[in-house]
Structure formats: structure tokens, C-alpha cells
Amino acid sequence: xxxxxxxxxAFYVLQPAFGFIVGALFYWVFRKVRARLQARxxxxxxxxxxxxTKLLFKESITPLIADKTIFYLAPLLAFTGYLVALLQMPMxxxxxxxxxxxxxxxxxxxxPGVAVILGGSGSGSPYGAIGSSRETALLVASEIxxxxxxxxxxxxxxxxxxxxxxxxxxxFGPMAFHYPLATAAFFICMLLKLGRKPxxxxxxxxxxxxxxxxxxxGSLLGLFEISNALRWFVIPxxxxxxxxxxxxxxxxxxxxxxxxxxALISFLDAQNSRYRIDQAFNxxxxxxxxxxxxxxxxxxxxxxxx
Amino acid sequence: MPVALPIGPYHPxxxxxxxxxLEVEGERIVNADLKIxxxxxxxxxLAARRTYHQxxxxxxxxxGICSNAHSTCFCQTVEDVARIDVPDRxxxxxxxxxxxxxxxxxxxxxxVAMHVIGFDTAFMHMWKDRETIMKIIESITGKRVNHGFNTxxxxxxxxxxxxxxxxxxxxxxxxxxxxxxxxAVTKDRLVKxxxxxxxxxxxxxxxxxxxxxxxxRASGINVDIRRDDPYAAYSxxxxxxxxxxxxxxxxxVVVRLLEIYESIRLVREALKSxxxxxxxxxxxxxxxxxxxxxxxxxAPRGELFYFIKSNGTNVPERVKIRTPSYMxxxxxxxxxxxxxxxxxxxxxxxxxxxxxCTDRVAIIDVKNGETAYATMEELSxxxxx
Numbered sequence: 001x002x003x004x005x006x007x008x009x010a011f012y013v014l015q016p017a018f019g020f021i022v023g024a025l026f027y028w029v030f031r032k033v034r035a036r037l038q039a040r041x042x043x044x045x046x047x048x049x050x051x052x053t054k055l056l057f058k059e060s061i062t063p064l065i066a067d068k069t070i071f072y073l074a075p076l077l078a079f080t081g082y083l084v085a086l087l088q089m090p091m092x093x094x095x096x097x098x099x100x101x102x103x104x105x106x107x108x109x110x111x112p113g114v115a116v117i118l119g120g121s122g123s124g125s126p127y128g129a130i131g132s133s134r135e136t137a138l139l140v141a142s143e144i145x146x147x148x149x150x151x152x153x154x155x156x157x158x159x160x161x162x163x164x165x166x167x168x169x170x171x172f173g174p175m176a177f178h179y180p181l182a183t184a185a186f187f188i189c190m191l192l193k194l195g196r197k198p199x200x201x202x203x204x205x206x207x208x209x210x211x212x213x214x215x216x217x218g219s220l221l222g223l224f225e226i227s228n229a230l231r232w233f234v235i236p237x238x239x240x241x242x243x244x245x246x247x248x249x250x251x252x253x254x255x256x257x258x259x260x261x262x263a264l265i266s267f268l269d270a271q272n273s274r275y276r277i278d279q280a281f282n283x284x285x286x287x288x289x290x291x292x293x294x295x296x297x298x299x300x301x302x303x304x305x306x
Numbered sequence: 307m308p309v310a311l312p313i314g315p316y317h318p319x320x321x322x323x324x325x326x327x328l329e330v331e332g333e334r335i336v337n338a339d340l341k342i343x344x345x346x347x348x349x350x351x352l353a354a355r356r357t358y359h360q361x362x363x364x365x366x367x368x369x370g371i372c373s374n375a376h377s378t379c380f381c382q383t384v385e386d387v388a389r390i391d392v393p394d395r396x397x398x399x400x401x402x403x404x405x406x407x408x409x410x411x412x413x414x415x416x417x418v419a420m421h422v423i424g425f426d427t428a429f430m431h432m433w434k435d436r437e438t439i440m441k442i443i444e445s446i447t448g449k450r451v452n453h454g455f456n457t458x459x460x461x462x463x464x465x466x467x468x469x470x471x472x473x474x475x476x477x478x479x480x481x482x483x484x485x486x487x488x489x490a491v492t493k494d495r496l497v498k499x500x501x502x503x504x505x506x507x508x509x510x511x512x513x514x515x516x517x518x519x520x521x522x523r524a525s526g527i528n529v530d531i532r533r534d535d536p537y538a539a540y541s542x543x544x545x546x547x548x549x550x551x552x553x554x555x556x557x558x559v560v561v562r563l564l565e566i567y568e569s570i571r572l573v574r575e576a577l578k579s580x581x582x583x584x585x586x587x588x589x590x591x592x593x594x595x596x597x598x599x600x601x602x603x604x605a606p607r608g609e610l611f612y613f614i615k616s617n618g619t620n621v622p623e624r625v626k627i628r629t630p631s632y633m634x635x636x637x638x639x640x641x642x643x644x645x646x647x648x649x650x651x652x653x654x655x656x657x658x659x660x661x662x663c664t665d666r667v668a669i670i671d672v673k674n675g676e677t678a679y680a681t682m683e684e685l686s687x688x689x690x691x
Binding site: 126129201 | 309310311312317330332333420421422423424425426427428429430431434494496497499500646647648649650651
């Protein structure tokens with residue numbers, strides 16, 4: 001074994017661990033900021049770790065009418081999706097060996113959505129079934145603006161490698177400055193990918209309890225919680241890489257910018273109420289897609305570019 | 307093929323236990339059914355076994371939100387039976403507490419409605435503002451929920467002139483909070499989008515089901531017991547009844563919003579023209595003639611009705627309670643059909659339902675169709691089997 005393979009092996013272990021810890025802390029920041037905006041105190045910093053630890057040691061109950069294979073597969077799929085996306089993610093000047101194909105990241109980020117659809121419909125609960133159908137509609141509607149706005153950065157950089165995209169921004173300036181409309185569309189989809197308001201429709205508690213997660217308990221729910229912590233790192237990190245020059249080749253700046261993205265999301269979440277599913281569908285397919293398309297046009301033709 | 311979607315008996319959208327069975331096709335509700343009876347406590351049966359003075363406290367516990375409306379209605383009906391005249395100051399004090407109760411009830415409802423559409427920030431802040439009202443109520447009556455304020459012939463407590471200033475300051479703070487609610491409700495595009503044109507109840511349906519209170523007033527029915535059958539000091543004060551014709555959830559929101567301003571106005575007027583004098587009639591040894599009477603009060607949710615039959619002893623022979631939610635709940639099945647499941651919690655919340663005061667237990671023999679009402683003892687016997 002050469003030293004380089006050893007160090008890359010270490011990366012495969014260290015990067016997910018780092019992503020989980022930072023993601024759990026980002027999730028706590030979100031909950032704390034939201035709580036303060038709502039005149040509440042909010043949880044302590046170790047809340048996510050405590051939740052995950054507790055859930056992993058508890059018994060998982062599988063409903064009798066659930067499809068066992070799908071029910072067990074869903075949390076694993078969600079975890080895999082975020083894990084692979086995380087391994088592709090450069091962090092400032094820290095560049096993991098697998099970094100970073102944008103296409104692979106985008107594909108694997110749809111996997112958790114698919115997992116939630118599978119898990120909800122496989123659980124045999126009417127709440128899960130309705131949650132799954134809502135998740136399907138949102139996935140269909142959100143993928144278009146999400147992918148288009150991400151592609152804008154790729155077209156500008158003439159490469160689908162995240163490293164090239166951040167390099168281009170180091171010379172050209174952050175994409176958020178040149179393509180504000182695509183950035184806005186990406187942020188709208190990011191709220192959805194993080195399951196935040198106004199798009200937390202698949203697990204709207206007052207309507208369908210926890211939606212697809214209703215029947216999950218114990219370690220299977222714990223796996224969903226771990227995936228959730230990973231996603232709170234992966235998605236803000238992707239936003240920083242694509243639109244804020246990946247932290248200008250500095251891992252500290254990268255983390256600070258990710259934190260700023262998390263703070264912005266917390267603020268948007270606290271200021272919004274929940275869309276009804278048809279309203280969300282219309283909003284995503286008209287406004288978010290329109291914003292992304294205008295910038296796609298600007299990126300591919302060079303029209304009105306500054 | 308419709309799928310049955312249960313809401314309840316325990317569900318995050320419902321603060322009390324009840325059961326809605328929605329038949330849905332995709333997201334659309336094609337049929338709805340309501341089952342109550344999870345919270346039955348046999349209050350009417352108990353009331354006929356306690357003295358009038360004990361019943362004041364029992365009736366106050368029928369509902370946790372409109373507790374004062376229940377004790378006011380009970381006391382007024384008993385005063386009618388025993389032909390007691392209530393002093394003027396007590397009448398004004400009853401108006402002040404009743405309107406403060408309406409304020410806190412409406413604030414509570416706004417919070418729940420915002421929570422139901424997912425606007426948790428507004429929910430938390432409205433409940434924070436509601437604390438101001440609770441503090442005023444506590445300073446007047448000594449308690450937050452079950453006030454123990456009314457008694458037969460007047461009120462049990464008076465407040466010192468020294469706290470009038472702090473009450474007036476509190477009312478100003480509440481008015482500012484009401485302005486914030488108005489901004490949140492009327493200016494937020496998303497809130498309007500969720501509440502407009504859903505849960506529609508036409509005037510004809512509203513009359514057929516005999517809905518009461520804000521639910522009726524939002525469907526264009528001009529009814530308010532405070533004006534139509536004045537009690538306490540309402541006929542001496544200057545205020546308006548709020549009516550809207552639209553009949554959807556947004557109309558019910560607006561009716562309650564404007565009622566908050568009317569209640570603030572009523573409290574201010576009553577404080578200004580509060581007469582001096584005793585707070586309770588000198589009733590001495592109470593004598594109850596063999597008689598019967600009914601009383602009506604406009605509770606925060608609508609018309610509250612009490613019927614009391616006296617047999618000459620100090621224990622009523624019959625106490626019949628009809629609560630506003632009992633009438634309004636019946637309208638829910640009509641309102642829900644045709645809406646989306648996402649709107650169901652908001653439609654249910656829009657009538658401000660309250661189940662503990664509503665529950666009745668009727669045992670129906672399926673073989674011969676006979677209906678019987680169970681007593682508390684019989685129920686607990688059945689429970690043990």
C-alpha cells in the first residue's frame with residue numbers, strides 16, 4: 001500500500017465523519033436561530049448527537065403490512081445518496097481524492113428523495129402514502145430548476161467538475177454575483193431539498209403526522225437522522241462551491257460561508273408558512289424555473305453578462 | 307377508489323381528541339364523517355346532583371377556554387330562576403372579564419390557525435402576546451384559566467382602582483399585538499393564499515345546520531347574543547357586530563380579527579364607565595321557587611345556552627347545556643368536502659372547535675333502533691369489562 005492510497009483511505013473515513021459532525025452542528029444552528037426568531041430558547045448544541053445515539057440503541061418496529069425489503073432499503077438509500085455526494089465535495093483547499101463530478105452529485109442528491117418515496121409507500125400507512133405522493137410531485141417539480149441552476153455554473157466554467165467550477169470563480173468572481181437569478185432559483189430548491197418551509201409539505205405534521213417517516217422508529221429512523229445531518233452539510237456546501245467560489249480556496253472561509261447559507265435558510269424558514277402542494281408545484285415550475293432559465297440563456301449565449 | 311384517511315382520535319392538528327374520517331381521492335376529500343365522544347364526562351348528570359353554588363364551579367370546568375362564559379351563563383340563568391337583581395358594577399365587571407376572555411380565546415385561535423398552515427413563528431409570537439391578556443385576567447380574577455369570578459347575584463371579586471392603570475396599559479399592548487396579527491394575516495401573501503376560498507359554508511347551509519358565533523357571522527348571518535338578547539351591561543355600551551358574507555376560512559379569520567378590536571373597545575368603554583357600588587346582590591338565605599329558566603351568552607365560539615329547572619330545593623332538577631361547538635362541529639362535514647387534505651386541518655381549525663364541552667354519549671341499540679343516554683356510573687361499569 002502506497003502512502004497516497006493510505007491517505008485517500010483515511011479520507012474516505014474522515015470526510016464522512018467530519019461531514020456528519022459539521023452537518024449536525026449546522027442543523028443545530030438552524031434550530032437555534034429559528035427558535036430565537038420564534039421567541040423560544042432552542043435545543044442545546046449536542047441535541048442531534050443525543051437523538052441519533054438514542055435512536056440507534058432503540059428497537060425498530062416494522063409494521064405487519066409494510067413491504068419489508070423496501071422499508072429497510074429506504075433509509076440505506078437515503079444515507080448512500082448523501083454519502084456519495086459528500087465524498088465528491090471539495091472543501092476550500094481540502095480536496096478529497098474523489099472530488100468532484102457535478103453530474104454524480106446531482107444524481108445522488110435525487111436518491112434520498114426516491115428513498116423517501118419508497119419508504120413512505122412501503123410502510124403501509126395512509127399518511128406515508130400521501131407523503132410519498134407529495135414527495136413525488138415535489139421531486140418532479142424541483143429537479144428542473146435545481147439542475148438547470150447548477151448547470152449554469154458548469155456552462156460558464158465549460159466543465160462539469162466542481163473543482164474547475166470553483167477555479168473559474170477564483171478568476172471570474174463568484175457565480176452569485178454574475179448569475180443572481182440562478183442563485184435565487186438554487187436557494188429556492190435548496191429549501192426544498194432540506195425539507196424546510198415553505199416546502200416541508202411531505203411531512204407536514206398537522207396534516208399527515210410525519211408523512212413518509214410516520215412508521216419509522218429505532219435504528220432505521222436513526223439512519224434517516226444521520227442522513228439528515230449529512231444533508232445539512234452537503235447541500236449548503238454545494239451552494240458555496242457552485243455560487244460562492246467554494247470558499248476562495250480556503251477551508252475556513254468555506255465553512256463560514258456554509259454557515260451563512262444555513263443562517264439564511266433558517267431565516268427564510270422562520271418567515272414562511274407552508275405551501276399547499278399544488279401551490280408549491282406551480283411556484284417551482286413557473287418562478288423558480290423561469291429564474292433558472294433566464295440565467296441558463298445568459299450563460300450559454302453570453303447575452304447581458306456582466 | 308377513495309381511500310380512508312383518519313384524522314384523530316389523536317393527531318398533531320387536534321388539541322383534543324376527536325375522530326374525522328376523510329375519504330380521499332388523491333389529495334381531494336370526497337366524503338367526511340365526524341365522530342365525537344372521546345372526552346365525555348357526564349357534566350349534566352353531575353350538575354343535577356350538586357347544589358347551585360357547587361354547580362358554578364362545575365360548569366366553569368366544562369370548557370378550558372371559555373370557562374367564564376359558562377359560569378356567567380349558569381349564574382345568569384340561576385338569577386333568573388331565583389329572581390335576583392344584579393348590581394350595576396357586577397354587570398360591568400362581567401363584561402370586562404368576558405371580553406378579556408374573548409380576546410385571549412381569539413389570540414389562542416390565531417396562534418393555532420397559524421400553526422396549522424405552518425407559520426410557526428407567528429404562532430409563537432401570538433401566544434407570547436396572549437400572555438399579556440392572561441396577566442390582566444390574573445390581576446383581576448386571581449386565576450388564569452378557571453377564574454371563579456362569578457357567583458349567584460354578582461361577582462366574587464372587585465379590583466382596586468390602583469390596577470386600572472396597569473389594565474389600561476395592558477390593553478394598549480394588546481392593541482399593538484392585534485395590529486401585528488392584522489399585518490401577518492392581511493399582508494402575508496402565503497397566508498392569504500392558504501385561507502382564501504376554502505372551507506366554504508353558504509348562508510343556506512349555515513342556516514340549515516344552525517351554526518353560531520363567528521362561524522355564522524362569517525357566512526353572512528347577522529346574529530350576536532350580546533346584541534340580540536342583551537345581558538350584563540352590553541346594552542349600555544357602544545360596539546358593533548362584525549359580519550362578513552364570503553363564508554370561507556379567510557372570512558372567519560377576518561371576523562375574529564375585527565372582533566378583537568371590538569373587544570378591546572368594549573373593555574375600554576366598560577373601564578371608563580365602571581359604576582361604583584356593591585359587586586354582589588345581598589341574597590341572604592336563597593330561596594328557589596319551583597320554576598324553570600333559560601339563559602344565553604355569547605361565548606367566544608358563539609351562542610352558549612343553559613336551561614335550568616328548579617324543584618324548590620337547593621339542587622337543580624335539570625341542567626341542560628348546549629355549547630357553541632356542538633352546533634359548529636356539524637358544519638365541518640359540509641365544509642370539508644371538495645377541499646384538499648392539506649386544507650383539512652385549517653378548515654377544522656377555522657370553526658375554533660372545542661370537544662370537551664361537546665361530547666355526548668348516546669348508546670344506540672342497533673336491533674330496535676332505541677337510543678339511551680348513559681350515566682357516569684354505567685359508563686365506568688362498561689369500561690371495566
